[in-house]
Amino acid sequence: MWIDFSSKEKIFSSFILKKQNEKNNNWKKSIFSFLKDWFNNKPIILSLSSGTTGIPKILSLRKEHMYKRAVRTVEFLKLNKKRGIKGLLCLSPDFIASKMFLVRAIIFKWKIYCTPPSSNPLKNIKEYFDITSMVPVQVFFSLKYLKYIKIVLIGGYSISIFLEKKLKNISTICYATYGMTETSGHIAMKKVNGSNRSTFYKSFKDIILSVDDRNCLKIFSTCCMDSFLQTNDIVHMISENTFTWIGRYDNVINSGGIKIIPELIEKEISFFIPYEKRFFISSIPDKILGEKIVLVIEGKPFSLHIPDSIFNGNKKFYKPKNIFFISHFTKNLLSKFRRKEIMKKLLKT
Template sequence: MWIDFSSKKTNFLKDQDFKEQNKDWKKAIFSFLKNWYENKPILSLTSGTTGVSKVISLRKEHMYERAIKTVEFLKLKKKEIRGLLCLSPDFIAAKMFLVRAIIFKWKIYCVPPSSNPLKNIKEHFDITSMVPMQVYFSLKYLKNIKIVLIGGYSISNILEEKLQNISTICYSTYGMTETSGHIAIKKINGSNKSTFYKSFQDVSLSVDNRNCLGIFSSCSMNSFVQTNDVVHMISENTFTWIGRYDNIINSGGIKIIPELIEREISSFIPCDKRFFISSIPDKILGEKIILIIEGNPFSLDIPDNIFNGKKKFYKPKNIFFISHFTENLLDKFRRKEIMKKLIKIKT
């Protein structure tokens, strides 16, 4: 489905075929655009970065300003931009993609969210936004896209390595519903690639006593947003993301950040398998490290030498396979909810 925002008219809002679509993703796009043009409240679900996931109302002017900052950073202000929207319209990433298209008069092709959105598309695009799972399944088709914004969750080491061999410019984005989208970006392939995120000029960063990132921006819901993301500040406007404070495990008196282990072992787990590190109660350690993988059981060989020295505490004591983390591969999974079900099954 094409939507051409380069036209001054918004006839598509009156198009009966568009309004009567029986597909949820198309209905969600139409609903968002209708609310935008009619200045009605924009509702979006938070990811849980700042606390419990909830629905919040976004301010149109904040979304407008944040969209401009992203496009300016990418230097995409030229005319006749063609974009691909392949994310769920229910979440902030897709909503902000639509806002950028509206403001800068892009022509965008909308497809249902899927793990391999480019499979049957022969078109060429200037830009798209994807989650890592989509990027992995779309690797051989990415040559048809100039810029890919990757967000939603962290990019595995092995996927990042594969992205070094393509001409498409890939960026890892950092942002959330509460900040109306991106506040920092890092280039992960090609010339001038980076190992850290750099915030936009209108954003000020800080860390609290947990080393969790604080964000001050005029585009944020409450001007200041305190996250639960543990970071390492490199300078006043650059940082590396380490993990989530609320995921930290205390095993035998040692505090362990699961995301650090996940990075270490990601090269040994197929890219099409979602997984995470967590813990279960242990009589001796208090909590013992476990690995949970989505899908049917398979043989896994993680070399012992990656757990040498201090990293010996990182080694998972058990591996569990769960058929489905979520109904849809693109949905964010909730670690705590999965662990509750797992512990219930095992007890």
């Protein structure tokens, strides 16, 4: 489904209202519902949070902030002065990434092709596009088709070392993005391939960063926020506007008095687990350690060998004591899975 935003807003608004009455698929209805809300006279728009650590919440976002945030992203990518941009929208329109993609398209008059969310959105695409947004699993299954895209914004969750290596020799410009519903999208990016690739996120010019006593990131925007936003993202600040993401404070495990960040172990072992398999590190109660490290993998059981050599020295405490296989984390491969919810169900069985 093509939507051409180069036409005048009034003409497009009437187009939306007509489309609202058609019998569309749910993803199409969500797109037109958002556009209808965007063009009304209300200053607020509602959006679902990602649900990283719990049930997704409905948040009220100011259109003024969304507008400014969209401009910052396009300026960062140096697409603000280019005309005739063609974009591909392949994420769920219920969440902030798609909403902000649409806002950028509206502001800068892009022509975009909307396709239903799937793990392999480029499979049947033969058109060339300037830009798209994807989650890492979509990028992985689209590797041989990325030649059709100039710029890919990758978000939703962290990119594995395995995928970063796959992207090194690809001509498509790939950025890892950092942002959330509460920030109305991106506040920082890092280029993950090409000559100027980086190992850290660099924030946009309007962003002020700091950390609390847990080393969790605090965010403020001089143009798009009313107060500092406290996150539970553990980061390492390199400078006042650059940082590396380490993990979520919500996921920290205390095993035998040692605080362990699961995401660090996940990076270490990602090479030894098939990429199409979703997995995570968690813990279960232990009489001696309090909590012991376990590995949870989605899908049917299979033989897995993780070399002991990666758990040398202090890392010996990081070695999973058990491996559990669960048939499905969520129904949709693109959905974020909730670790604590999965572990509660696992411990009940």
